[in-house]
Amino acid sequence: MSEPLLELRNVTFCYGLDRPVLRGCNLRIAGGDRLALAGANGSGKTTLLHLTVGLLRPASGEIVAFGRPRRREADFHEVRRRAGLLFQDTDDQLFCATVAEDVAFGPLNLGKPRAEARRIVAETLGCVGLPGFERRITYHLSGGERRLVALASVLAMQPDALLLDEPTAGLDEASTARLTEVLRGLPQAMLVVSHDRKFREAVTVQTLLLCEGRIDAGPS
Amino acid sequence: METDGCNALPARYLDRVDPRARVLLAIGVVGVVAVAGRFLTLGAALAGALVCAAVSGNPWRLLRRRLAALNAVLLLVAVVLPLTTEGTPVFHAGARPYTREGLLTAAAVVLKGNAIVLASIGLLGTLPAATLGHVLSHFYVPDKLVQLTVFTVRYLDVFRREYTRLRAAMRVRGFRPGVNRHTYRSFGYLAGMLLVRSLDRSERIAAAMKCRGFRGRYYLLDHFAFSPARDVPFAVAAALAVLALAWLEWA
Structure with missing residues (x-):
C-alpha cells in the first residue's frame, strides 16, 4: 500500500458540547485512491472534509497530511493547496464576476504571475470541457457549467487529491454525466461525498459508510 | 450599475x-x-x-x-x-x-x-461592477471598501433569490400580509432568517476562499x-x- 496522502487518526469532533459528530473516526486516502463517502444527512460527511483541510479543528485525534501531522492554521496552508475541496454550494465557491477571475483566484494567491495564471485558467477550463469560458459571467452560467467552473477553480491549484462534497447536488442527468466524464479523466486521488449511487459507482471504486461518527468500509 | x-x-x-x-x-x-x-x-x-x-x-x-x-x-x-x-x-x-x-x-x-x-x-x-471595483483599487481606495462593493454586487442576487424563496414558502402556507401582530412577527422572522443565512453564507465563502489560498490580499487578474x-x-x-x-x- 502506498504512503497515504491524507489520514485522519481517531478524530473526534463536536458542534457545541452536546452534539458529537465524529467519534474516533479513521480514514486513509492514498495516491490513486477513488473513494466515495456515504452516510445519512447530518452524519458528518461535510464536517469530515472540512476537518481534513483545517477549516475545523478536531477535539481530539490527529490529522496527517502529505507526510506531516497538521495542527495549526499555518500547517494547513499547504494542505489546502494540495487537497482541493469542492464545496456543496457553488455560490459559496464562486464569488468573482467572471469565470477567468474565479479560476485565477487560487493561482494568484499562490503568487503566480498574471501571465501564468491566465495560462493555467485556459488550460484548466479546457480540462473540464469549458474552453473559451474566460469572459463569461459566473452567475449567468447554468448549474452544471457552474459546477464545472468550481471544479476548475479547485484544479487550478494543481492539487494532488480532490475532496468533493456532493458534486452532483442539483445537477440534471446531462450535467451529471458530463461531470462524471470529467472526473473519470482526472489523475488525482479522490474522496467523493455523494448520495447518488450510480454516480458513486461510475467515479469511485470503493464506498465508505459514515455511521455514528465512525467510518466502515461499506458496500462498493 | x-x-x-x-x-x-x-x-x-x-x-x-x-x-x-x-x-x-x-x-x-x-x-x-x-x-x-x-x-x-x-x-x-x-x-x-x-x-x-x-x-x-x-x-x-x-x-x-x-x-x-x-x-x-x-x-x-x-x-x-x-x-x-x-x-x-x-x-x-x-x-x-x-x-x-x-x-x-x-x-x-x-x-x-x-x-x-x-x-x-x-x-x-x-x-461592469467588477471593473469599477478594480478601478477603485487602482485609485488606492481601501481594499475592504472595494471588496464590499464587489461582493455586494455578486451576492445581491443570491440574497434576493433567498428572500424570494422564503417569501414563496410563506405564501404557499397561506400567509397574507396585513396590519397585525402576526404579520409583523412573520416579517421579523423572515428578516432574521435572511440575516442568519447571510452570516452562514459569508462564513462558507470565507472558508472556500481560504481553501484556495486566500490570506487577506486580493489580487487582480485584469490590468488596465x-x-x-x-x-x-x-x-x-x-x-x-x-x-x-x-x-x-x-x-
Missing part, C-alpha cells in the same frame, strides 16, 4: 476607453456640478451629461425610469423650497408667497440633480492598459470639459 457586460467585445466608444479615465471624468463633473451655482454652468453640465447618457448605450427605458424616480423627489423640493425661502414674492399659493430666490434655488437643485444623475449613468452606468492613441484624446477632452465647467462657474 451593470452586473455583466464583460462578455461582449466593447463596441461603443466609451467602453473602449480606459475605465479609469471614465471614473475620473465622472468624479470631476460631479464635483464641479455639486458646488456650482450659475445657471450657465449647470445648463452646460446638463447638456454634456445628456450627450454622455445618449452615447453610453444605456437603454432609454432605464434612463426614463431613473429620471422619473429622481424627479419625483425633486418635484417635492421644487414645490416646498420656494415657500420656505425668504425673499421677493412672485406669486402666492394660498397664504404663503412663492419667492424669486426660492424658485431660483429650486431650479438650480433640479438642474444639478439631473445633471449629476445623467452624468453618472452615462459615464459609470455601463461599467493605458493606450496613448485611444486614451490621451479622451483624457484631454475630459480634462477640458471639466475645466470649461469650472471656468463658466468661476471666471
Whole structure:
C-alpha cells in the first residue's frame, strides 16, 4: 500500500458540547485512491472534509497530511493547496464576476504571475470541457457549467487529491454525466461525498459508510 | 450599475476607453456640478451629461425610469423650497408667497440633480461592477471598501433569490400580509432568517476562499492598459470639459 496522502487518526469532533459528530473516526486516502463517502444527512460527511483541510479543528485525534501531522492554521496552508475541496454550494465557491477571475483566484494567491495564471485558467477550463469560458459571467452560467467552473477553480491549484462534497447536488442527468466524464479523466486521488449511487459507482471504486461518527468500509 | 457586460467585445466608444479615465471624468463633473451655482454652468453640465447618457448605450427605458424616480423627489423640493425661502414674492399659493430666490434655488437643485444623475449613468452606468471595483483599487481606495462593493454586487442576487424563496414558502402556507401582530412577527422572522443565512453564507465563502489560498490580499487578474492613441484624446477632452465647467462657474 502506498504512503497515504491524507489520514485522519481517531478524530473526534463536536458542534457545541452536546452534539458529537465524529467519534474516533479513521480514514486513509492514498495516491490513486477513488473513494466515495456515504452516510445519512447530518452524519458528518461535510464536517469530515472540512476537518481534513483545517477549516475545523478536531477535539481530539490527529490529522496527517502529505507526510506531516497538521495542527495549526499555518500547517494547513499547504494542505489546502494540495487537497482541493469542492464545496456543496457553488455560490459559496464562486464569488468573482467572471469565470477567468474565479479560476485565477487560487493561482494568484499562490503568487503566480498574471501571465501564468491566465495560462493555467485556459488550460484548466479546457480540462473540464469549458474552453473559451474566460469572459463569461459566473452567475449567468447554468448549474452544471457552474459546477464545472468550481471544479476548475479547485484544479487550478494543481492539487494532488480532490475532496468533493456532493458534486452532483442539483445537477440534471446531462450535467451529471458530463461531470462524471470529467472526473473519470482526472489523475488525482479522490474522496467523493455523494448520495447518488450510480454516480458513486461510475467515479469511485470503493464506498465508505459514515455511521455514528465512525467510518466502515461499506458496500462498493 | 451593470452586473455583466464583460462578455461582449466593447463596441461603443466609451467602453473602449480606459475605465479609469471614465471614473475620473465622472468624479470631476460631479464635483464641479455639486458646488456650482450659475445657471450657465449647470445648463452646460446638463447638456454634456445628456450627450454622455445618449452615447453610453444605456437603454432609454432605464434612463426614463431613473429620471422619473429622481424627479419625483425633486418635484417635492421644487414645490416646498420656494415657500420656505425668504425673499421677493412672485406669486402666492394660498397664504404663503412663492419667492424669486426660492424658485431660483429650486431650479438650480433640479438642474444639478439631473445633471449629476445623467452624468453618472452615462459615464459609470455601463461599467461592469467588477471593473469599477478594480478601478477603485487602482485609485488606492481601501481594499475592504472595494471588496464590499464587489461582493455586494455578486451576492445581491443570491440574497434576493433567498428572500424570494422564503417569501414563496410563506405564501404557499397561506400567509397574507396585513396590519397585525402576526404579520409583523412573520416579517421579523423572515428578516432574521435572511440575516442568519447571510452570516452562514459569508462564513462558507470565507472558508472556500481560504481553501484556495486566500490570506487577506486580493489580487487582480485584469490590468488596465493605458493606450496613448485611444486614451490621451479622451483624457484631454475630459480634462477640458471639466475645466470649461469650472471656468463658466468661476471666471
